[in-house]
Amino acid sequence: MARPKSDDKRNAILAAATQVVAEQGVGAPTATIAKVAGVAEGTLFTYFATKDELLNRLYLELKLELSEAMLEAGGQSRDARDRLRLGWQQYVRWGVTYPEKRKVLAQLGVSDRITEQTKAAGMRSFTEINAMLQESVASGALRDVPPTFAGAIMGSLAETTMDFMARDPAHADDYATSGFEAFWNAIASK
Amino acid sequence: MARPKSDDKRNAILAAATQVVAEQGVGAPTATIAKVAGVAEGTLFTYFATKDELLNRLYLELKLELSEAMLEAGGQSRDARDRLRLGWQQYVRWGVTYPEKRKVLAQLGVSDRITEQTKAAGMRSFTEINAMLQESVASGALRDVPPTFAGAIMGSLAETTMDFMARDPAHADDYATSGFEAFWNAIASK
């Protein structure tokens, strides 16, 4: 091996892509991403063959990061509701801490540049969380429907909650609390 | 006046934009939109000064259409839950009937080419629906939070529901029913 590829550069490119795509959308130029990453444009293409590959990798990376954040500090001992509330809390915390990452995920989620394959792989990160949901859902309004539906509901309610938290920071805590209550009632109430 | 602009052409352009943006995303070329609409590219620019103006108008038009669809056939006599269920039903019906319009709205909603002003104007179409929500929300989990939050929750749950209906049409009715139950519990349960 002559000169190895550097993980640092790869990460710098992904981080730059996050920043620039959050600002400018999926149409953000590779030239800008490279400049922000501190590498030449050509270098970007030695790490990612095409812009689409870069976007798909970024999507996966962020999905994985989010799913890991949700499971962090998840002590086993609590009951289902508490474990879900913790996951919700972590989700919201992550989204508030990294608004660009959240925005990028929203952009990429509706972009047709993300392949079905990538989306499927992204969902796999959430199997553990879906398992957490399963028991809470068993006797509620969603009992007739797969647990991934509850997972999607969790995602969309958390996103909606964070939108309002961001728009009206003074009442952020109210939204976070009410949002979780709404979510719990949605999946667990009969 | 020498030659009047034609509403038919304007509508044809908006319809073509809907179709093409649903297929290709916000980056769809104006040349393609014009061709699908059956007009010359130059004509597109006599009806909409820029592509951004076209996209913003399209967003407004679709938002308005959706809000009107939701209020259709809304007899006064029912109780709050029934009126909301009817609105939900109409929402889902609209989304299933016009999947391209739904997709376009999703694309435009996260695109930074839609101005804040346009988004605000789009929300105004939903004031009547927000009023409907207000009473149902009064004593539930969302009592501490503005009714537009309940409206946003309705939107995101309906979208999630339609995603699953589209992905798994055999159980579409189950999703529609469970989705509304989840929504009602989310906003009205204590």
Next chain:
DNA sequence: TCTATGATTGAGTACACACTCATTTAAGAC
């Protein structure tokens, strides 16, 4: 019918972008 006005056309323009490639640079093997 004639005329003035503005809609309609589509080839043309200026620019932006994803990706390439000849050249330079640097890391590892010996």
Next chain:
DNA sequence: GTCTTAAATGAGTGTGTACTCAATCATAGA
């Protein structure tokens, strides 16, 4: 220290796109 190999560079290339404009055409009003 030398050699080999692949990473790094950035000017260059081809393509695609939003928007323009001179010429043409259709309509409302006289």
